[in-house]
Amino acid sequence: MLPTLLRTARYPVRAARSLTRSTARALSVPVRNPLHASWTDEDKTFFQQLLKPENVLTAADDTEAYTVDWLKKYRAKGSHQMVLKPKNTSHVAAILKYCNDRNLPVVPQGGNTGLVGGSVPVFDEIVLSMSSMNNVIAFDDVSGILTCEAGCILENLDNYAATFGYMMPLDLGAKGTCQIGGNVATNAGGLRLLRYGSLHGTVLGIEAVLADGTVYDGLSTMRKDNTGYDLKQLFIGSEGTLGVVTKVSILMPPRSLCKNVTLLACTDFEACQKAFVEAKKKLGEVLSAVEFMDRQSLDMVLSQQDWTKDPLETPSPFYVLIETSGSNSDHDMEKLEAYLEDVMGSGVVVDGTVAQDEAQAQKLFMLREDISMSLSSRGYVYKYDISLPMDQYYQIVEEVREKMAPLGAEVVGFGHMGDCNLHLNISTLDYDEKVFSALEPYVFEWTSKYRGSISSEHGIGTHKPSYLHLSKSNSSINLMKRMKSMMDPKGILNPYKVLPVSEKNGAVLL
């Protein structure tokens, strides 16, 4: 009963539909690690025997989807590509043992929906696609604990959970394609983090294969397990550089029975902060999302999406989108009304609308969710996913906008305000080196000055290893490097990602 439900096809990523322009920017690529081998026909034969020939892809047409990211921004160099599709943990273990012995580098890949180039090869690293490991292993409907293989698609798991009255504790735009193993490996955030916390708290157990093929069995299904070091945490957010996640157990919250969505307008950012603080107080336990967008973000959506219209009569410079979810719709609505009375009465909020049904709620939320897609439709996007203290959260948008004005670039600020997570996006019709140079490292350095995070939820991938020091102390980076050297001494796992690499030989800088 359990497994079949999850064996569905890959969903298309929503945001990819309208990606009309390929990107022109030449990414700075590190030098290939000379200690790494390239796969040979002999290696291919070994993998074909292990996995059956149909699960070893080498033809360009077959490997294309695995060797470029969905934004078409990161593409493996060269045509010597291989994709392996293991069906179980033993396959993964055998592959990694073989690759480690042979010095063959490997890129673990889930749904390939990342935004920082973490899931595609830089050169000819072998792609280890987890898509065929997509079985639910167990579900306990008393505790709400699910155990499954890494390749299960997030939305499928959420639908499965729904049949038992539970839900996945995370929700992303890419849910129809992204896989739970990739979510865990990249510590995916998303919309539900405000309410249910990060994967560091909700993931209870992990099975992972280490670089040398050893299977690390940390697949606890206990909510509380204080027996020694919590090593599974190492695999959450390390982007496949310390091990390949093969199985996951995760705690699911009960599914909410009702939802409300309200879009509120504010005249300044300080009022947005007040609206947020009041929401925490007045909406308390039913508050499930506090999203933010500036007028420029909304204008971007209105200009790019046919179905949209201005949701409020008068334009305002700032919008806060609040979602409640709970178990009693009357109670939730009463709380929401009390909240609205308070923030509108005090002038914190100057205008607003409450969705009257599910369809309206979805429409309001899509105004926020479609910002990213609208930016992609318009042209080239320079995306920055940062965390900042509340005092600086919008200040950076204003400063960047001022800096971009002479260059003709549009600047929008939106994000998961409830988690201090800002998506600062800059839009030009085509890629512009001058714009890029004005943004990097400026944005990262600015963020660093206020002890923010240069990657709030997207990770480091190949985009930001050289900026890692702006968010992590030297002592942190040193310890990361020691960890990497200990767990993957040959550097075969997802090379050139996360940690700064040497420009000379592509190995982790020690």
Added chain:
Amino acid sequence: MLPTLLRTARYPVRAARSLTRSTARALSVPVRNPLHASWTDEDKTFFQQLLKPENVLTAADDTEAYTVDWLKKYRAKGSHQMVLKPKNTSHVAAILKYCNDRNLPVVPQGGNTGLVGGSVPVFDEIVLSMSSMNNVIAFDDVSGILTCEAGCILENLDNYAATFGYMMPLDLGAKGTCQIGGNVATNAGGLRLLRYGSLHGTVLGIEAVLADGTVYDGLSTMRKDNTGYDLKQLFIGSEGTLGVVTKVSILMPPRSLCKNVTLLACTDFEACQKAFVEAKKKLGEVLSAVEFMDRQSLDMVLSQQDWTKDPLETPSPFYVLIETSGSNSDHDMEKLEAYLEDVMGSGVVVDGTVAQDEAQAQKLFMLREDISMSLSSRGYVYKYDISLPMDQYYQIVEEVREKMAPLGAEVVGFGHMGDCNLHLNISTLDYDEKVFSALEPYVFEWTSKYRGSISSEHGIGTHKPSYLHLSKSNSSINLMKRMKSMMDPKGILNPYKVLPVSEKNGAVLL
């Protein structure tokens, strides 16, 4: 304004008041690591110069409170004891650098309220008491993020948070004495875990000093920070064996405005499970604790505590204690009433009482909280803090009770049922070797058979290193040892704790 509030004296631990009998059991003590030095007068002089003489304790009267645990079960061997009281991170760094160079072993200590002997020396390890590092460093009342030193007492932090409408995400019986650094180092669980999750999710940043005196600065105050390996997680639950936690930043939820408590009686354990599942559905977001106790636990309290009386008219074999907390008392009470109607109407619950005010609520909760103290009052207690799948949660109590019957030992089962965490406690008037031998390793092996956890929230300490393999796979333990060797190659940090040590030379078994 910030610091002074927190500079209060140590609170007495409530449960320690009635501890009338000292324990007789001879704990199996490992051999002292021959590579470790013993501190000399010269070392003492160094520390006195660094910290001032009054912060270096060596007289037996002064060190006593630091070298025995509060249950008087674990006591340092010998009288050659030293306690250091650093005032800041530089002190801790200087101490560890010195100790590492000199091969002097160190025991980091918070409030010394642990239950597995993790916070006192086994031989003459130097105690590093964090009590003097008790300042709040920063608090952001928009995000609810608090940054403080490790020695802050949990209850003080909670009171401090209350003034801003926030609360600490954890609550323990020992809150008046335990320190946040110790909570983090031991991954303390407690009553609020069901609602707010574990410290792996709520702790945002950690500063820790490594064995060689290096300061690891991972003191992020961002809720979302996906920049490389989340190494702070290593210090959460490693019981001071990988580093000494000196500062912590933590996310606080808004303080609940109202609470309800109800005690429900069930005739079998299956009904308790149903009551729990229904509570998750009907009480949803206001559910904040689901505690369990069997009749034997309640009888233990009734027989040992003068103030108590049977809370319900007819005795029942099982009780579930449910707490709601939320932001609107009418809503919460309505939800609770609907829930009670449901579970009592269907016969899942056969009797029950709802607290009418705060005092009654506290009394009901104390029936559950005082089980531990009542057991200690009666005589000797064999304490097992385990996690089990729901199907086995009470089965072990029944099996152990049958096994203990001929030996005249009382067996009680209670715990944080909502987290699958069972406290299986066995009581005899005096320590009885036969009882002990019948319990260990039996209880741990039984737990292991069902992939439970042999330490749900108390940790491993000196009590359970030799049983670690029953909850952790060989691959996990191997990786833990490699981690320990990498981060503390001389084994000076909290030796003989957590990891299995060699019987020959007291070093970690590699």
